[in-house]
Amino acid sequence: MLFKRIEEHLQSVVAELCPELDHRQVVVRKCPVPKFGDYQCNSILGLAKRNGSNPREVASKVVERFKVDDALCEAVDVAGPGFINFRLKVSALESVMSDPELAAHCFVKPVAEPRTVVVDFSSPNVAKPMHVGHIRSTNLGDSLCRILRYVGHSVISDNHIGDWGTQFGKLIVGWKNDLDPNALEMDALGEMERLYRMMNQRCDDDPAALDLARSELLKLQQGDEENLKIWHRMIELSRKQFDEIYSRLGVTFDETLGESHYNDRLSDLASSMESAGFAERSEGALVVFFPDDKELKDHPAMIQKSDGAANYTTTDLATLDYRRERWSPDEILYVTDGRQQLHFKQLFRAYSKWRPDDCPNLEHPWFGSIMGKDGKPFKTRSGEVIKLAGLLDEAEERARKIVEEKNPDLDEAQKAEISRIVGIGAIKYADLLPNRQSDYVFDWDTMLALKGNTSPYLQYAYTRIQGIFRKAGISAESIDLSGGIQLQTEEEIALAKHLINFPLILQLVLDEYRPNYLCTYLFELAGFLSRVYENCPILKATPGVRSSRLALVNQAGIVIRQGLDLLGIEVTDVM
RNA sequence: GCGCCCGUAGCUCAGUUGGAUAGAGCAUCUGCCUUCUAAGCAGAAUGUCGCAGGUUCAAUCCCUGCCGGGCGUACCA
Numbered sequence: 001m002l003f004k005r006i007e008e009h010l011q012s013v014v015a016e017l018c019p020e021l022d023h024r025q026v027v028v029r030k031c032p033v034p035k036f037g038d039y040q041c042n043s044i045l046g047l048a049k050r051n052g053s054n055p056r057e058v059a060s061k062v063v064e065r066f067k068v069d070d071a072l073c074e075a076v077d078v079a080g081p082g083f084i085n086f087r088l089k090v091s092a093l094e095s096v097m098s099d100p101e102l103a104a105h106c107f108v109k110p111v112a113e114p115r116t117v118v119v120d121f122s123s124p125n126v127a128k129p130m131h132v133g134h135i136r137s138t139n140l141g142d143s144l145c146r147i148l149r150y151v152g153h154s155v156i157s158d159n160h161i162g163d164w165g166t167q168f169g170k171l172i173v174g175w176k177n178d179l180d181p182n183a184l185e186m187d188a189l190g191e192m193e194r195l196y197r198m199m200n201q202r203c204d205d206d207p208a209a210l211d212l213a214r215s216e217l218l219k220l221q222q223g224d225e226e227n228l229k230i231w232h233r234m235i236e237l238s239r240k241q242f243d244e245i246y247s248r249l250g251v252t253f254d255e256t257l258g259e260s261h262y263n264d265r266l267s268d269l270a271s272s273m274e275s276a277g278f279a280e281r282s283e284g285a286l287v288v289f290f291p292d293d294k295e296l297k298d299h300p301a302m303i304q305k306s307d308g309a310a311n312y313t314t315t316d317l318a319t320l321d322y323r324r325e326r327w328s329p330d331e332i333l334y335v336t337d338g339r340q341q342l343h344f345k346q347l348f349r350a351y352s353k354w355r356p357d358d359c360p361n362l363e364h365p366w367f368g369s370i371m372g373k374d375g376k377p378f379k380t381r382s383g384e385v386i387k388l389a390g391l392l393d394e395a396e397e398r399a400r401k402i403v404e405e406k407n408p409d410l411d412e413a414q415k416a417e418i419s420r421i422v423g424i425g426a427i428k429y430a431d432l433l434p435n436r437q438s439d440y441v442f443d444w445d446t447m448l449a450l451k452g453n454t455s456p457y458l459q460y461a462y463t464r465i466q467g468i469f470r471k472a473g474i475s476a477e478s479i480d481l482s483g484g485i486q487l488q489t490e491e492e493i494a495l496a497k498h499l500i501n502f503p504l505i506l507q508l509v510l511d512e513y514r515p516n517y518l519c520t521y522l523f524e525l526a527g528f529l530s531r532v533y534e535n536c537p538i539l540k541a542t543p544g545v546r547s548s549r550l551a552l553v554n555q556a557g558i559v560i561r562q563g564l565d566l567l568g569i570e571v572t573d574v575m
Numbered sequence: 576g577c578g579c580c581c582g583u584a585g586c587u588c589a590g591u592u593g594g595a596u597a598g599a600g601c602a603u604c605u606g607c608c609u610u611c612u613a614a615g616c617a618g619a620a621u622g623u624c625g626c627a628g629g630u631u632c633a634a635u636c637c638c639u640g641c642c643g644g645g646c647g648u649a650c651c652a
Contacts, residue, residue, distance in 0.1 A: 029591065032598095042594055049632080080595060081632060125652085162652070259652095285650055295578055298648080305650040312652050341579060342647055368580085369645090406614060434588065437580070439645075441587070445601095450614040452600045453588095460614050468611045508591060520589070523599080534616050553611095575614070 001107060001503050002072055002096060003028050003039050006086055009072075010041060013065045018058060021047045028086070030501060037075070037085035038497055045082040055082030088497065090487055097496050098484040103555055106562050108503040110152030118156045118323050118360075119145050121335035122251070125162035126238040126258070127171055127192040130245050130388040132378055132442070133337070136367045139431045139568060141335035142251045143515045144365070146566045151506055156254045156327055160319060161242075163235050163258030169217025170199035173209070175230050176216075188237035241389075248392055248424065250568055262318035266310040269318050270303055278353050279303055288350045301346035316347050317354070324360060331361040333513065338366040338437065365513035368439040370431075378442045392424060398448055399423035402456075407575065418572050422456050423448075425569040429455035432567055433519045453523045458560060459571055461526040464533060465557040466573040472539055472550070479554045486548045491535050495528040495552065499559055506566075515567055522563045529556045 007028035015023040026043045044062065048055040059082040067076055074087040096102055121141020124130045145157045174195030183191040203210040220227040235258065246252065270286055273279035279288050284306030290296035303314050323329060334344055344364040352359040372378045380386055400419035403410070410418070430447035434440040450456055469476050487493045498521075505521040508514075538549040561571050 025592080027592070032591090033595070036595070040594090043592080045594075045632090046592085055632090083595070123652095165652075283649075287649070298577070300649070302649050307650080309650085311650065315652095338580070339646060340652085343652085345579095366580095402614085407612090435590095438588075439581085443587085446587075449601080454600090456614065460612085464612060464615085471611055504591095511591080516589080517591080520599085530615065531617095533611075537611075539611050575612080 001109070002088060002092060002500060003030070003504060006039060006072055007041075009070065010062070010066060010084075013062050014044075017062060017065055018048075020051055021058075030504065031085065034494075036079065036083070037087045039086040039088075041084040041086075042082070044084065048082065058082070059084055090493060093493065093496050093500065094485055094487055096500055097487070097552070097555065098481050100481045103481060103558070106502045106559050107500050108151060108506060114152050114154055115330040116154045116156070116327060117148055118158055118327060118329045118332040119148070119335065120158050120160050120332065121145075122246075122253075123160045123162060123336070124238075124242055127167070127189065127196060127234050128238075129189040129193060130242060131385040132370055132388065132391060133385070134388060135391075135427065135431055136370065136436070137335050137337070138246075138249060138251055139428050140365065140367060140436060140513075140515065141333075142249075142568045143432060143518075143566060144333065144335065144510075144513055146568065147506055147509055147515070147518075150562075150566060151503075151510065156329070157252065158323070159253040159256040161235075161239075161256060161258040163238075164260040164263065164315075166217060167196060168220055168231060168234075169213035169215075170203060171196055171234065172216040172220060172227050172230050173213050174199040175234070184237070189241050192234060192237070245388055245392070249428075250424075250570070257319075259315045259319075262315050262322060265318040265322065266314050269314060269321070270310075273303060273350075273354055276354065288346075288353065290346075290349055293349065295342075296345060296349060299342060299346065301350045303350065312343065313347055313350070316343075317351055320347070320351050320362075321355070324355065324358065328358075329360045331363065334362075334364045336364070336366060338368055340364075341366055363513065365436065367436040371439050371441045373441060373443060375441070391427070394444075395423035395427050395448075396420050397423070398444055399426065399456075402448065402450070403575070406450075410574065414574065418575055421570045421572045422459060422575070425455035425459060425564070428567060428569050429458070429519065432515045435516055436514055453519070455564070455569055456575075458522055458526050458564060459569075460575055461529055462557055462560045462564075462571045463573060463575045465529070465553050465560075468538055468550070468553065470573075474550075476554050476557065479551055481551055483544070483547050483551070485551050485555075486544070487552075488545065489532075489536055491528070491531045492549070492552060495525075495532050495556060498525055498528050499555060502559055502563070518563055518566060522560060525556065525560060525563070529553065529560075532556075 007026070010028060011023040011026050014021055014026050025047060026041060028039050028041045031037045031040045044059045045055045048058040056078060059078040063076050063078055063084060070076070072089060072092045074089050076084065076086050079085055096107065119141050122134060122138040124134055141157070145155050148155045171192065178195060178198065180191060183194070199209070199213065203213055216227060220231055239256070270279070273288065274286060279286050282300065285302050286304035287300040287302045289300045301313050302311060303317065305311055320332065323332060336344070341364065348362040351362070370378045378386060396419045399422040400415065403415050403418050403422070426447040433453065447454055448456060466476065485496070487496055502521070505517055508517045532553065536549060538546060538553065541549060564571055
């Protein structure tokens with residue numbers, strides 16, 4: 001990557017000329033305004049300042065030396081109080097663009113130090129349909145897995161299913177007395193949800209019903225055969241429906257283990273933490289205090305309830321320890337709602353007390369809520385949660401209408417396939433585009449719009465490229481770089497410069513676990529591509545120019561396809 | 576009460592160790608299809624970055640206070 005080579009060269013010059021400055025802090029970044037250059041460095045400003053020297057003088061000295069053996073930059077100059085601006089040589093750009101190996105991997109080189117990363121996301125609950133609340137975790141987690149893998153890390157995607165807890169007492173009573181086998185056949189999760197609601201209501205009204213539910217729960221926990229059988233059946237049916245959703249979303253997991261998988265670790269865990277001396281009895285419960293932490297000093301982590309039962313934190317600690325034993329990960333990511341921030345802070349702190357010597361890096365990339373147009377949490381008109389399956393259906397139906405309108409001549413199978421790709425892509429892109437920490441408003445019209453920063457726009461940009469190949473009667477795969485890419489116009493140069501920045505953006509995404517940077521990058525890419533498309537004829541160009549431009553737009557197509565793939569979004573050749 | 580997050584164009588939002596004239600999309604207005612899919616492109620217009628101080632050569636970004644909103648806050652997950 002050119003920017004990395006510039007940065008390394010610059011660092012070596014600083015190390016040589018100004019040993020008093022820490023050259024590792026010298027970083028090169030993309031220029032915010034193209035008119036100043038392609039890349040810039042403003043680290044000299046702060047470093048020199050802190051050191052008591054004149055930033056402009058230091059920068060000038062560094063630039064003089066930098067230029068001596070630099071092959072990459074057209075111009076390097078000092079601007080303002082000590083910015084250093086770099087403008088790439090077109091020849092350097094062409095040589096990167098024409099390198100088949102670099103191009104094939106979108107200019108991304110595998111990371112020097114691969115990490116093992118466990119990503120915990122999605123986490124639906126048994127006997128409850130997946131709903132809108134699961135899409136952000138699923139999309140964000142899946143995208144992070146894809147990006148981590150693409151840059152060379154070893155990733156374990158792990159779906160931690162909610163398959164244990166007090167709700168199963170009520171569910172088992174409902175299952176035994178009021179199960180509708182036909183409904184179970186048609187829509188298992190819907191039927192289980194109905195049973196749960198019915199029992200919930202009944203238990204609110206009738207203490208005897210609640211007692212019954214409790215006793216069935218106790219039987220389940222003690223290993224009662226019939227209850228276990230029902231419970232297993234509920235899990236099986238639930239997972240079948242989860243798998244249908246994941247298949248539609250194109251999301252896969254390396255491991256799917258329910259909370260119950262960790263049951264036999266829970267009691268040892270509590271006693272181990274208690275005997276180690278940092279968990280103590282308080283109001284009957286076993287808790288870990290964090291007196292030295294401003295945020296947690298009034299919020300101890302509870303690892304055992306006063307009745308001796310485990311809670312969320314207990315299972316999460318057990319799960320964490322299991323993951324450490326099984327995979328020895330360098331890092332574990334928990335992709336959940338922002339409302340669980342306190343819980344994860346407690347969990348992370350408690351675990352690092354328990355396993356101080358081999359605690360992985362624990363991160364909580366949290367996200368905000370999805371709102372309705374009224375600014376309140378996204379619900380149906382009657383106030384019900386919106387089920388994910390229905391949401392995906394509606395996306396495909398809406399996309400279908402647009403396809404019918406724009407391209408009525410396609411055959412039935414094509415229309416169905418395009419509607420699926422466009423509809424699902426629209427939901428995912430709209431979900432990943434905002435900063436993950438923001439709440440966002442769910443709006444069909446915005447996400448499926450044919451213009452603006454949407455996935456249909458990006459998918460369309462891709463089909464335009466494929467259209468050129470169709471018209472030329474050649475396949476994109478047959479394009480090779482043996483003739484090299486020559487960049488003649490401003491538009492082509494701008495596109496190429498943007499393309500080689502792809503790895504830089506992936507790094508940015510991984511630094512903060514924020515795929516929205518990738519969305520913005522792809523939208524900009526589509527803009528640069530459109531400008532080439534408008535201003536640089538390809539098929540009508542002379543043979544040399546034509547093959548160079550074909551290779552250029554093909555590369556743009558590859559990066560769009562790869563970039564969307566990293567967001568979990570598919571492309572199609574025709575729209 | 577305490578803690579976390581947010582307040583940026585009419586609307587929805589972005590904004591990379593603090594950095595150059597704060598950016599997109601939508602909506603509005605003006606052009607461009609006998610020319611590789613106009614699901615496109617070019618251009619115009621739009622701001623006390625919640626308010627008030629402070630630190631700095633430089634603050635939307637860091638610190639303090641205030642106003643407004645969301646969320647969390649020991650036996651739910």
